[in-house]
Amino acid sequence: MSQISTPARRAAGIGRAALVHLTLGGYSLLVLFPIVLVLLNSFKTRQGIFDDPLGLPTALTLTLSGYAKVMGDAAMGHMFLNSAIVTGVALAAILLLGAMAAWGLTEYGFRGNRLLSLFLAFGIMVPIRLGSVAILQTMVALNLVNTLTALVLVYIAQGLPLAVMILSEFMHQVPQELKDAARCDGVGEYRIFFQVVLPLIRPAIATVAVFTMVPIWNDLWFPLILAPSEETQTITLGVQQFIGQYATDWNGVLAALSLAVLPILVLYALFSRQLIRGITAGAVK
Amino acid sequence: MAQVELSKISKNYGSQPVLQDIDLRIGDGELVVLVGPSGCGKSTLLRMICGLEDISGGELRIDGVVVNDLPPMQRGIAMVFQSYALYPHMTVRGNMAFGLKIQGAGKAERDERVVAAAKALHIDHLLDRLPRELSGGQRQRVAIGRAIVRQPRLFLFDEPLSNLDAALRVKTRIELARLHRELAATMVYVTHDQVEAMTLGDRIVVMHAGRIQQAGTPLELYEHPANRFVASFIGSPTINVVSATVLSANPRRVGLELQGGAVIDVPADGSRLQLGARVEVGIRPEHLGVVAGHGSAQLANDCRFDGEVTLVEQLGESHLIYLRLPDGVELVARSAGHTKVRIGDRIALRAEVERLYLFDGAGVACRRLASDILAAA
Numbered sequence: 001m002s003q004i005s006t007p008a009r010r011a012a013g014i015g016r017a018a019l020v021h022l023t024l025g026g027y028s029l030l031v032l033f034p035i036v037l038v039l040l041n042s043f044k045t046r047q048g049i050f051d052d053p054l055g056l057p058t059a060l061t062l063t064l065s066g067y068a069k070v071m072g073d074a075a076m077g078h079m080f081l082n083s084a085i086v087t088g089v090a091l092a093a094i095l096l097l098g099a100m101a102a103w104g105l106t107e108y109g110f111r112g113n114r115l116l117s118l119f120l121a122f123g124i125m126v127p128i129r130l131g132s133v134a135i136l137q138t139m140v141a142l143n144l145v146n147t148l149t150a151l152v153l154v155y156i157a158q159g160l161p162l163a164v165m166i167l168s169e170f171m172h173q174v175p176q177e178l179k180d181a182a183r184c185d186g187v188g189e190y191r192i193f194f195q196v197v198l199p200l201i202r203p204a205i206a207t208v209a210v211f212t213m214v215p216i217w218n219d220l221w222f223p224l225i226l227a228p229s230e231e232t233q234t235i236t237l238g239v240q241q242f243i244g245q246y247a248t249d250w251n252g253v254l255a256a257l258s259l260a261v262l263p264i265l266v267l268y269a270l271f272s273r274q275l276i277r278g279i280t281a282g283a284v285k
Numbered sequence: 286m287a288q289v290e291l292s293k294i295s296k297n298y299g300s301q302p303v304l305q306d307i308d309l310r311i312g313d314g315e316l317v318v319l320v321g322p323s324g325c326g327k328s329t330l331l332r333m334i335c336g337l338e339d340i341s342g343g344e345l346r347i348d349g350v351v352v353n354d355l356p357p358m359q360r361g362i363a364m365v366f367q368s369y370a371l372y373p374h375m376t377v378r379g380n381m382a383f384g385l386k387i388q389g390a391g392k393a394e395r396d397e398r399v400v401a402a403a404k405a406l407h408i409d410h411l412l413d414r415l416p417r418e419l420s421g422g423q424r425q426r427v428a429i430g431r432a433i434v435r436q437p438r439l440f441l442f443d444e445p446l447s448n449l450d451a452a453l454r455v456k457t458r459i460e461l462a463r464l465h466r467e468l469a470a471t472m473v474y475v476t477h478d479q480v481e482a483m484t485l486g487d488r489i490v491v492m493h494a495g496r497i498q499q500a501g502t503p504l505e506l507y508e509h510p511a512n513r514f515v516a517s518f519i520g521s522p523t524i525n526v527v528s529a530t531v532l533s534a535n536p537r538r539v540g541l542e543l544q545g546g547a548v549i550d551v552p553a554d555g556s557r558l559q560l561g562a563r564v565e566v567g568i569r570p571e572h573l574g575v576v577a578g579h580g581s582a583q584l585a586n587d588c589r590f591d592g593e594v595t596l597v598e599q600l601g602e603s604h605l606i607y608l609r610l611p612d613g614v615e616l617v618a619r620s621a622g623h624t625k626v627r628i629g630d631r632i633a634l635r636a637e638v639e640r641l642y643l644f645d646g647a648g649v650a651c652r653r654l655a656s657d658i659l660a661a662a
Contacts, residue, residue: 177366177370178372180332180335180364181370181371181372182372182383183336183357184337184363185387186357186358186359187383187384188387
């Protein structure tokens with residue numbers, strides 16, 4: 001019987017696989033198209049961009065003038081640095097504080113535990129941008145406008161709820177006996193957290209890092225309203241300076257955008273390798 | 286090593302009592318096995334001794350010092366868990382040395398103690414492997430090794446063998462017994478396996494429904510169970526129980542009429558029994574043997590049961606015969622060697638009256654008085 005049905009079943013399997021691949025491929029195309037367009041045009045002259053926006057750079061239109069301009073601009077380097085500092089500090093703080101909060105909420109049954117978890121979950125549901133006016137007022141009152149600190153603080157608030165929720169879920173999966181064994185070994189609670197629990201949820205940390213990092217790096221809104229000064233501009237905001245009211249320096253814009261993608265791409269690659277390694281290692285029996 | 290004393294220990298989860306009135310004294314170098322069905326509170330009690338669970342009431346003393354509120358570390362205790370609970374991201378060496386490192390032992394001392402423990406457990410060739418690269422038995426040794434290197438006053442084992450396969454379990458059991466002799470350490474061992482309990486324990490504590498039913502040596506528990514629960518928990522297959530009526534009772538002997546009509550005279554302390562009271566007679570399967578004379582008239586003081594065989598199990602070295610009596614009661618008999626009895630045969634089983642157990646209406650045992658049995662107490 002199985003012999004009869006096998007070819008039919010195999011055909012159905014192939015059909016299903018084809019459908020899945022078609023869907024995913026189509027989606028990838030949709031997502032990648034604008035990025036490829038930005039990359040292609042960043043290597044073309046202004047004339048080339050306007051004549052044939054979809055074409056590959058030819059010998060005639062190929063130029064690195066956009067990159068030369070961006071790299072040569074000292075302010076650009078500074079903006080990259082600002083972005084890196086804000087993203088790096090906010091990410092580190094979110095991961096540390098988020099993991100500790102998750103540990104506290106999952107491991108210790110204290111009064112108000114449930115309420116605090118709910119409060120944090122609330123932060124996922126309400127977009128932080130709704131509070132922009134209040135945040136700006138707060139930052140003005142604290143004299144933090146036009147500082148990177150303002151951005152870091154806002155991003156920590158933005159990233160914490162999701163981090164706490166995902167990490168809590170993973171911490172639940174760390175076997176109770178493992179923590180008990182550590183307590184029998186005389187290991188303090190902080191050491192249990194840092195040396196036993198954290199290494200076991202490394203994949204979760206990588207996941208959270210990726211999800212948290214990208215929106216922070218790409219954010220335009222808060223840099224625009226909280227830290228628009230020359231000194232504190234991030235790269236996403238800085239790119240705007242190539243867009244003029246009457247003439248836009250497309251070479252510069254596209255080159256800056258292409259470069260801005262690079263660091264986040266590298267970090268993503270690093271974290272996702274960690275993520276996959278963590279999953280395949282089967283750390284917990 | 287250490288003496289452990291539990292007095293009036295209790296545990297509640299909210300208003301739900303899970304352990305009550307636990308009194309137990311564990312001597313220096315003694316291996317005490319806590320045994321009971323799942324949910325009886327034995328693991329909770331172990332975790333309380335360890336310091337992983339709060340003690341709701343009573344006092345826990347180790348070497349005379351009340352340790353109710355001390356963390357596990359300061360109690361000088363090491364525990365071996367059922368799932369081994371090895372740190373997955375550390376090597377065997379790292380696992381065994383972690384506790385020492387926390388205690389602040391130097392690297393040289395750590396190495397020395399880890400290697401010594403590893404040699405004793407024959408895992409010295411595995412020191413640089415990760416737990417996931419080990420078999421179940423090897424992991425179990427590492428878990429035991431991790432406990433040994435700390436040189437604790439008291440070892441606690443929480444069903445350490447139940448994740449091993451049958452052959453390995455027997456081997457590891459023997460090794461644990463050897464380890465106990467060599468270390469001369471005080472140990473508390475939790476299991477639901479009565480064979481482990483009987484073979485390992487200097488003393489066995491049978492628990493049921495949050496209370497200690499009886500504490501005693503393996504033979505005491507077998508020969509003088511305090512009540513019906515202990516009698517049915519110790520011994521395999523489970524003890525047979527037949528109801529009976531008291532015809533006469535004195536501190537030396539009890540006259541009974543069994544359910545099937547046989548009249549017998551049991552050497553047991555009947556001072557608590559009243560004439561006409563309903564009691565229960567326990568008969569261990571190994572004390573029942575096939576006899577001739579099925580259907581013949583019942584002699585005086587002859588504890589004989591006639592019935593129909595419903596099942597025969599040949600185990601090789603012994604066999605089990607399941608017999609259904611005319612009134613529907615099922616008896617199990619176990620004898621050595623093979624048998625020619627077949628399903629459907631009508632046969633008679635007999636037990637000697639000296640071997641019987643007697644429980645009053647509340648299930649509490651009447652003391653057995655046959656001379657050789659008394660010696661076990």
